[in-house]
C-alpha cells in the first residue's frame with residue numbers, strides 16, 4: 254500500500270508534474286505561439302522588407318542602368334571633347350603661325366603706313382602747288398579767252414567787210430562774164446562736169462617706158478586740190494530729214510535748227526556723191542588722179558569727215574578700185590607702206606620679222622617690196638593693216654578709228670618713181686560732241702591739231718607760199734611727198750553723215766570743203782580767156798577768195814584752239830577735283846587709322862637689344878626719328894597714339910629721340926619708357 258500509497262503519491266506527483274508540465278507546456282505553447290507570432294511578424298516584416306528591397310533593387314537597377322547610359326554618354330562626350338581638344342590644339346598651332354604671319358604683316362603695314370603718310374604729305378604739298386597753279390591758270394585763262402574773243406570779234410568784222418566786198422566783186426564778175434562770152438564767141442568753154450553723171454575721162458594708161466613728156470601732158474591738175482563731197486546713206490538707226498539736209502545737183506543746203514526763221518547754209522560743190530550713188534560713181538571722181546600715178550606723178554587721196562561719216566568705208570572701196578586700176582603698170586618694182594599716226598606717234602601696221610626686231614623705229618623696214626604680181630598681195634596687206642588700226646568706242650561710232658592711216662604704194666620703173674597715198678583720216682568731230690575726257694580728250698585734241706596742220710599745209714600750197722609748214726605735225730610730214738610738188742594730184746573726199754544729229758558737224762565739214770576747193774573755174778578761164786578785164790577781175794576774185802579763206806581758216810583755227818583750250822582746262826579741273834577727292838579719302842582713312850585703337854598689343858619689353866622685338870622697336874624708333882624732321886607731324890602723332898617701347902638708357906637712339914619725345918620713368922629702374930607715336 255505504501256507502494257500504492259507511494260504510487261498514489263507518485264501519481265499525484267506525476268499529475269502535479271503533469272499539470273505543471275501541462276502548465277509549463279501551455280506556457281511554453283503560449284510562449285511558442287507568441288514566439289511564432291513574433292516570428293510570423295518578423296517574417297512578415299522581413300517579407301515586407303524583402304518586397305521593399307526588391308522595389309529598391311529594381312529602382313537601383315534602373316538607376317544603375319540610367320547611370321551606365323549616362324556614363325557611356327559621358328564617355329562619348331569625353332571622346333568628343335578629346336577630339337575637340339586635339340583640334341583646338343591644331344588650331345592653336347595654326348593660329349600661332351597665323352599670328353606670326355600677322356605680326357610680320359603688321360610690321361610691313363606699319364612701314365607702308367609710314368610711307369603713305371609721307372606720300373600724303375607730299376600729295377598735300379603738291380595739291381597746294383596745284384591750287385596755286387590753277388588760280389594762276391584761271392587768271393591766264395580769263396585773259397586768254399578775252400583775247401581770243403576780241404580776236405574773233407575783229408575777224409568777224411573783217412569777214413563782214415569782205416562779204417560786202419565779195420558781193421560787189423560777184424556783181425562785177427557776172428557783168429564781165431557776159432562780156433567775156435560776147436567777146437570770145439567761137440571759144441568754147443567746156444561745161445562744168447556734172448557731179449551725178451560725171452564724164453568718163455579717158456585716162457589711157459601708158460605702157461612701160463612711157464615717156465616723161467607724155468606725163469607732163471596731164472599737168473593741168475597740178476597743185477590743185479580736188480574736192481569731192483560724199484554723203485553716205487543713212488544707217489538703220491539714223492534719221493535723215495531732207496528739209497534739214499537738202500542735196501541737189503551742185504548744192505547742199507543745211508538747216509541746223511527746225512526754227513523756220515533760222516537761216517540755212519548753202520554750199521556749192523562741183524563733185525557731190527549722193528547717198529544713193531554707188532562706189533563706181535565715187536571712184537569716177539578720182540580715177541583720173543589715180544591714173545596719173547601710171548604717168549609718173551604722185552597722187553594723194555584723203556578721206557576727211559566726222560566719226561562715223563564713212564571715211565574708212567569710202568577709203569576701202571577706193572583702195573580696191575585704185576589697185577585694180579593700177580594693175581596695168583608693168584615691170585615696175587612695187588613697194589607698200591602702211592602707217593598709222595596715233596597721238597603723233599607713228600606705228601607700222603605691217604608686221605614683219607624686221608619690224609618686230611626693231612620696234613623702236615617703226616619707219617625702219619616699213620616699206621615692203623611686193624611680188625611681181627603685186628596687186629593681190631597689196632590688198633591682202635592693206636586689209637590686215639586695217640584690222641590692226643587703233644579703234645575705240647565713242648558716242649558717235651562703235652569702232653571709231655582714232656588714228657590717221659596712210660597706205661602708200663610706190664612704183665619704181667626705169668623712167669619714174671611715182672607714189673600714191675591713201676589717207677583715212679581720224680574723225681574730225683569737235684571734242685565737245687564726243688563726250689571725252691582724260692586720255693581720250695588728249696587723243697581728240699591731237700587729232701584736231703594734226704587736222705589743223707593739214708589745213709595749214711593745204712592753205713600754204715593753195716596760196717603758193719614759200720614756206721609750207723609740213724613739219725608741224727607727223728601727218729603732214731608723212732604726206733609731204735604727195736601733198737606738195739607740181740607733179741601731185743591731191744583729192745580730198747569730204748564725208749558727211751545725213752543724220753539729223755550730225756548736222757552741226759556736217760556744216761563744219763562742208764565749210765572746210767568749200768574753203769579747200771580751188772576756184773577751178775577761175776583757173777580754167779584764166780588759162781583760156783586772157784582779156785585784161787577778165788584777168789583783173791579774176792585776180793581780184795582770187796585775192797578775195799584767198800583772203801576770205803585765210804580769215805575763215807584763222808577763225809576756224811581760233812575756234813578749235815579755244816575749244817581745245819576750254820577742254821584742256823576742264824580736263825585739268827577734273828583731274829584736280831579727282832586729286833582733291835583722293836586727298837580727302839586719304840585724309841579720312843588717315844583719321845580712321847589714327848582713331849582706331851591698335852589691334853596688336855606688343856607687351857614684351859626689349860630685354861636684349863638683339864632680340865626680334867628689339868629690332869622691331871628699333872625700326873619703329875628709326876621711323877619716328879625720320880618723322881621728327883617734320884615736327885608738326887610727330888607732335889600730332891605723339892598726342893594721338895601711344896605705344897610703349899622700352900629702351901636701355903644708354904641706347905644712342907634715346908638721345909636722338911629724347912629731344913622730341915618725353916621719357917618717363919617706369920618701375921623697373923634700369924629701363925626708361927618712351928611713349929612713342931606708333932600706330933599698329
Ligand SMILES: Nc1ncnc2c1ncn2[C@@H]1O[C@H](COP(=O)(O)OP(=O)(O)OP(=O)(O)O)[C@@H](O)[C@H]1O
Pocket residue numbers: 485486488558559560561562563564565566567650652653654655678679680681748
Ligand atoms: N557709202 C556707204 N554705204 C553704206 N554704209 C556706209 C557707207 N559709208 C559708211 N557706211 C557705214 O557707216 C558706218 C560708219 O562708217 P565708217 O566706219 O567708214 O566711218 P568712219 O568715218 O571711218 O568713222 P571713224 O572716223 O570713227 O573711223 C559703218 O557701219 C559703215 O558700214
